[in-house]
Amino acid sequence: MNPTIELLKSHRSIRKFTGEKIPHELLRELIRAGQSAATSNHVQAYSVIHVVNPDNRQKIAELAGGQNYIADCSDFLVFCADMKRSTAAADRAGAEVIRGMTEQLLVATIDASLMAQNVAVAAESEGLGLCYIGGIRNNPAQISEILRLPEHVYPVFGMCLGYPDQNPEVKPRLPVEAVLREDFYTDEMDDELVAGFDQTMNDYYRERTGGNKDTTWSEQLKPLFTSKLRPHMRDFLSKCGFEMK
Amino acid sequence: MNPTIELLKSHRSIRKFTGEKIPHELLRELIRAGQSAATSNHVQAYSVIHVVNPDNRQKIAELAGGQNYIADCSDFLVFCADMKRSTAAADRAGAEVIRGMTEQLLVATIDASLMAQNVAVAAESEGLGLCYIGGIRNNPAQISEILRLPEHVYPVFGMCLGYPDQNPEVKPRLPVEAVLREDFYTDEMDDELVAGFDQTMNDYYRERTGGNKDTTWSEQLKPLFTSKLRPHMRDFLSKCGFEMK
Numbered sequence: 001m002n003p004t005i006e007l008l009k010s011h012r013s014i015r016k017f018t019g020e021k022i023p024h025e026l027l028r029e030l031i032r033a034g035q036s037a038a039t040s041n042h043v044q045a046y047s048v049i050h051v052v053n054p055d056n057r058q059k060i061a062e063l064a065g066g067q068n069y070i071a072d073c074s075d076f077l078v079f080c081a082d083m084k085r086s087t088a089a090a091d092r093a094g095a096e097v098i099r100g101m102t103e104q105l106l107v108a109t110i111d112a113s114l115m116a117q118n119v120a121v122a123a124e125s126e127g128l129g130l131c132y133i134g135g136i137r138n139n140p141a142q143i144s145e146i147l148r149l150p151e152h153v154y155p156v157f158g159m160c161l162g163y164p165d166q167n168p169e170v171k172p173r174l175p176v177e178a179v180l181r182e183d184f185y186t187d188e189m190d191d192e193l194v195a196g197f198d199q200t201m202n203d204y205y206r207e208r209t210g211g212n213k214d215t216t217w218s219e220q221l222k223p224l225f226t227s228k229l230r231p232h233m234r235d236f237l238s239k240c241g242f243e244m245k
Numbered sequence: 246m247n248p249t250i251e252l253l254k255s256h257r258s259i260r261k262f263t264g265e266k267i268p269h270e271l272l273r274e275l276i277r278a279g280q281s282a283a284t285s286n287h288v289q290a291y292s293v294i295h296v297v298n299p300d301n302r303q304k305i306a307e308l309a310g311g312q313n314y315i316a317d318c319s320d321f322l323v324f325c326a327d328m329k330r331s332t333a334a335a336d337r338a339g340a341e342v343i344r345g346m347t348e349q350l351l352v353a354t355i356d357a358s359l360m361a362q363n364v365a366v367a368a369e370s371e372g373l374g375l376c377y378i379g380g381i382r383n384n385p386a387q388i389s390e391i392l393r394l395p396e397h398v399y400p401v402f403g404m405c406l407g408y409p410d411q412n413p414e415v416k417p418r419l420p421v422e423a424v425l426r427e428d429f430y431t432d433e434m435d436d437e438l439v440a441g442f443d444q445t446m447n448d449y450y451r452e453r454t455g456g457n458k459d460t461t462w463s464e465q466l467k468p469l470f471t472s473k474l475r476p477h478m479r480d481f482l483s484k485c486g487f488e489m490k
Contacts (some may be wrong), residue, residue, distance in 0.1 A: 002370050002371065003248075003249075004366065004370035005370055005371075007249060008363050010281075010285065011282065027364040029250065031421050031425045032254065032418075033253040035419065035421070036251075036253050036254045036256045037362060037365075038258065040376045041379075041465075042416065042462070042466075043466065043469070044418060044419050046423050046424065047424055047426060048424055048426070049430060050425060050426065050427050051428060052427055053428050056428065073389075080430070084432065085423070085432065085439070086466050088432070089439045089443075089463040089466055089469075090467045090470045091480050093466070094435070095466070095467040097471065098474075099470075100408035101473060101474050101475070101478070102478040103382065103476075103478045104474060106382070106401075107474075109354055110358045110379075112355075113359055113362070114359035114365075116359070117282060117358070117359050117362035118253050118366070121366055122250050126247065132283045132285075134352070134355075137348065137351070147428070147430055148429040148430050153430060159485070170281070172278065173277075173280040173289060176273050176276050176277055179280060179291065180273065180295060182297055183291060183294065183295070183297055184294070184438075185292065187329065187333070190333065190334075194330070217287070218337060218338035219338055221286075221287075221288065221332075221338070222335045222338055222340040223343040224288070225331075225343060226340045226342065228490075229346050229352075230346070233346070234489055244479055244489055245473075
């Protein structure tokens with residue numbers, strides 16, 4: 001196992017940071033590493049908002065569900081799917097641009113995600129810790145307003161970055177067999193593999209909490225799927241100009 | 246710049262591979278590195294189909310628009326957004342599961358993308374080359390049929406992997422200033438930054454082709470936005486159970 005793969009496999013979310021600040025030049029370097037990720041047809045359909053204003057950090061922390069590390073970490077980034085820059089460029093070059101296609105939502109969401117994951121890997125290679133903040137999609141309209149996002153741009157997720165002040169264990173993942181299949185999709189083994197993983201997660205939770213958190217992967221997923229998860233997202237995306245035509 | 250960041254910044258798509266095969270254990274290791282990426286609420290909403298059957302590789306190469314490296318590379322993977330495994334697990338645990346939310350499409354698409362980018366980085370750290378294949382969304386229904394993807398699973402993109410038999414230059418990216426903004430989105434500088442990048446890309450294309458390819462970034466984007474990009478995607482996703490409610 002080479003050091004890069006070792007680094008990838010050692011990832012865990014960090015939610016407690018020392019007060020040390022990330023040098024600005026390093027932050028730019030992380031973004032450059034992010035931009036080096038593959039991008040669909042060279043579109044580069046992303047923008048990153050570096051939220052510096054402390055009041056806005058505090059507001060976003062609340063809007064994301066009371067995640068105070070958004071305010072406390074060294075640097076907080078919002079990764080946006082951006083179909084504005086590239087379509088505006090084509091428009092200036094004389095194209096009659098069509099916007100709002102479902103495929104464009106996918107392209108921009110994927111582009112932003114690949115880019116962000118490179119930023120995450122680059123950050124960890126420099127000894128930084130991070131956590132993704134999907135919670136910005138709890139109140140995306142308010143967050144878009146704070147960041148003054150224009151039409152054809154939406155906030156996909158945030159990322160807290162800083163020097164770790166905690167050292168949590170790596171959280172287990174499903175066995176490779178559950179995820180990698182040859183030639184065809186099959187869920188024949190899923191009952192067994194998921195039951196095994198439920199046990200793995202039960203051991204993990206109990207060990208970390210002295211027995212208090214006695215749950216499984218499947219149990220943990222239940223509240224996520226019994227409610228309508230972020231039911232505002234469809235209308236929100238439409239209003240952003242991602243009409244999913 | 247540390248070696249990992251150097252690796253990230255040296256990425257370029259590889260479309261020509263030697264005949265050397267990737268050892269199966271290494272491929273599994275790449276997938277494990279992929280699984281270590283962050284995942285929304287620990288859902289791990291992805292599956293990877295390793296397409297081994299040569300006839301299927303050939304069919305997919307054609308369906309993706311005649312990309313023969315899909316058939317020729319050492320290993321071809323299809324990364325799928327998978328809301329089936331996790332919702333089925335919650336269902337078995339007694340939850341009344343709600344599916345088809347727009348947010349679930351996002352979660353699974355993002356999860357699959359973060360995972361794939363880790364696979365890409367791990368692969369390159371082992372001296373492998375790769376290219377993403379968004380072209381599988383040209384004919385996603387046929388590809389889903391070949392891979393026997395069930396409801397609540399859709400193919401996001403493919404990835405060709407192998408030992409590089411070419412050494413293309415790194416393709417330029419937009420300047421950091423065009424992508425990273427402080428506190429607020431602004432496109433005030435976009436005219437100028439994009440004009441500069443158009444020049445960068447014009448130099449790049451002309452140098453690589455002895456002057457024959459005399460175009461710019463903006464010009465290259467035009468055909469992408471003047472037609473309805475993959476207009477089947479909305480209906481296709483609906484049929485897959487991603488109804489975008």
